Amino acid sequence: MDFKEPNDHLCLARLRSLVGKIGQRHTSAMSAEIWESEREVFNAREFDAVRDAPGFAAEDVYALLNPAPGASNVYDMRDVIARIADRSEFDEYKADFGRTVLCGYARIGGRAVGIVANQKINQNQTVAMGPDAGMNRIEFGGVIYTESAQKAARFIMDCNQNLVPLIFFTT
Numbered sequence: 443m444d445f446k447e448p449n450d451h452l453c454l455a456r457l458r459s460l461v462g463k464i465g466q467r468h469t470s471a472m473s474a475e476i477w478e479s480e481r482e483v484f485n486a487r488e489f490d491a492v493r494d495a496p497g498f499a500a501e502d503v504y505a506l507l508n509p510a511p512g513a514s515n516v517y518d519m520r521d522v523i524a525r526i527a528d529r530s531e532f533d534e535y536k537a538d539f540g541r542t543v544l545c546g547y548a549r550i551g552g553r554a555v556g557i558v559a560n561q562k563i564n565q566n567q568t569v570a571m572g573p574d575a576g577m578n579r580i581e582f583g584g585v586i587y588t589e590s591a592q593k594a595a596r597f598i599m600d601c602n603q604n605l606v607p608l609i610f611f612t613t
Contacts (some may be wrong), residue, residue: 445535483605488552489552494529496524496528516562518561523559523611526550532546541561542581542585543558545557555607556607556608557610558594560611564583566578
């Protein structure tokens with residue numbers, strides 16, 4: 443499953459959020475000139491700096507990092523995204539699959555974006571397929587494992603098909 447919600451009300455809210463970020467295509471060559479002059483391809487909405495500000499101050503991102511030389515600096519990329527995304531809202535894609543890479547939809551400055559980010563936190567993962575299926579293993583944060591690569595590839599393809607621009611965060 444790409445997204446999981448505990449009830450119908452939250453499921454509908456998630457669907458509205460996702461559909462609200464899809465870009466728009468023109469349907470004929472004849473309307474292309476009118477389309478380009480009147481509309482953007484990518485989805486954008488009016489941005490209000492007060493109403494749509496992230497829930498956390500951008501400067502707080504420095505508190506997530508240890509400036510000491512050689513420090514491991516293991517942090518949750520969701521905390522970084524919460525300091526960048528409008529209203530700190532992030533619709534995470536396949537949260538329980540390929541957890542060393544985060545993918546999801548957000549808005550930055552009113553513009554819909556897809557975000558792909560390395561997750562720095564080590565993950566306990568149950569192997570889904572193959573000879574080791576059902577066994578537990580530790581996946582090290584920042585490493586792109588098979589499941590993470592599959593998730594990122596599918597998410598990038600979805601963003602491309604839906605005219606959602608991408609932002610990559612790597613560490």
